[in-house]
Amino acid sequence: MASSSSSSSSSSSSLCVLFLFFFSFDHTVVSVGGASKANPVVGNISKVIDARLFQIYYGQSFKVIKNSVDGKSYLLMQSTSRMAARTKYCTGRIKSFVIPLSNYSVDTTSTPVSFFELLGVLETLKGMTSDQVTSQCVLQSYANGSIQLVNKTDIRQLSEFTAHFISEVDAEQACNFAAFVPSDETTPLQRAEWIKNLGAFTNSEVRANSVYDAVKSNYMCLNKVAANRKTKFKPIVAWVEFKQGVWSFAKESYKLQYVTDAGGENIDETITNNSYNISDPEDMDNFHAILCLDRTSRKL
Numbered sequence: 001m002a003s004s005s006s007s008s009s010s011s012s013s014s015l016c017v018l019f020l021f022f023f024s025f026d027h028t029v030v031s032v033g034g035a036s037k038a039n040p041v042v043g044n045i046s047k048v049i050d051a052r053l054f055q056i057y058y059g060q061s062f063k064v065i066k067n068s069v070d071g072k073s074y075l076l077m078q079s080t081s082r083m084a085a086r087t088k089y090c091t092g093r094i095k096s097f098v099i100p101l102s103n104y105s106v107d108t109t110s111t112p113v114s115f116f117e118l119l120g121v122l123e124t125l126k127g128m129t130s131d132q133v134t135s136q137c138v139l140q141s142y143a144n145g146s147i148q149l150v151n152k153t154d155i156r157q158l159s160e161f162t163a164h165f166i167s168e169v170d171a172e173q174a175c176n177f178a179a180f181v182p183s184d185e186t187t188p189l190q191r192a193e194w195i196k197n198l199g200a201f202t203n204s205e206v207r208a209n210s211v212y213d214a215v216k217s218n219y220m221c222l223n224k225v226a227a228n229r230k231t232k233f234k235p236i237v238a239w240v241e242f243k244q245g246v247w248s249f250a251k252e253s254y255k256l257q258y259v260t261d262a263g264g265e266n267i268d269e270t271i272t273n274n275s276y277n278i279s280d281p282e283d284m285d286n287f288h289a290i291l292c293l294d295r296t297s298r299k300l
Contacts, residue, residue, distance in 0.1 A: 044205040046196040050189045050216075053181070056200050063099075063200050070169040070179040076200060090175035097178070100124075100203040101162045107152050108133050110167040111180055115195050118211050121202045127161055163201060186253040188261075189216055219261070226263030238267040238291065247287055248275040 045058050053068045061081035065074040075096040077084040089096040105127030106113060113135050116122055122137055129152035131142055141147045150157050155174045158164045165180040166173070178201070182194035192215050199208025237259045239250035249272035256266050266272075276287035 044203070046199055046205040046209055048193060048196060050187070051182075051185060051193040051196075052190060053184055054194070054197055056196065065197060065200055067179050069181045069184055072179070074178060078203075095175060095178070097163055097176070097201065099201055101201055103127075103161055104163040104165065104201075105129075105150055105158060105161040106180075107164070107166045107168070109152060111165055112182070113138050115180075115182070115198055119195055119198050119202065119204050119207055121198070121204060124202070127158070127164075187257050188254050189219060191254060192216070192219075223261045226261065229263055231263075234263060234265040236267055237264045238272075245278050246275050247278065249273075 046056055048055050055066045057064045057066070061078045061083060063076040065076065067074060071093070073094050075087075075089055075094060076099045077087065077096060079098050079100070084098045087096060101121075101124055103124050103126040106116065106125065106129070108128040108130045109132075113122075113125075113128075113133050116125060117135050117137060122141065125138070125141070125147055127148050127150040128138070128142070129150055131139065131149060133139065138147065142149070152158075155172060159174045159176055161176060164174070164177050166177055167179070167181050167183065169179045169181070180194065180197065182191040185191045185194070193212055195211055196205070196208045199205045239252075239255045239259075241248050241250050249267065251272060259266050271290055274286075276283040278284060
């Protein structure tokens, strides 16, 4: 997609150079508009500690999210800044957004709305691609007409929002698409920290930090309790999934991490590679035998 800019002046060129310098050397504060010295960033910021697929950097009137999932950098410009009125980026490497988002949409077929709800920003959620969500608040807003159902393949319709959050990054994208993919992280805490990603888009860093700190504190507390328990045997846990008539064992790393952090033991890897069709009696006999064997073996 071609890039555009409201100005081709030397100040815009200088700004571009500064951003390239910023992206290359990971400075957390840069000078904007040719200032000779950058002042310390003040205000609300989020520091990414556990997540590995994004980072946030702060300037005086903007933020940059480096997203490793889609390989892009998101330039978030404060709506009160001169930069927001005259600058627009949409290239293979950089996208720009004006924040806080005045409205946004979510591809709810694959993106969880729980993060948005915990952050307290549902008031500006104006579009979703599916009404198959568990949030009663979102469903109520949809019933009241505050949220509209949009076609996930209609790029023109989705472009009307200031941002559209997606989890599937390989399909065609508009300039306002932003990858929000906590599911690509490998541990529970890494996934949970993506609330800070959203917080940057909505100037809600204080709330995002508070939510994540509470989640992490509770998680680590329970993990410590489990680690200190003195038991002869650890409970064996199997995450199972049922889809289209087939039972299978879940292999997502974050689920396996849940088990070990809670003091349990995951079912043997040689077993989890198999699947079991309910229409095949032999398959079901084997499936039940595996579950019973793992349950009773600890009693022997």
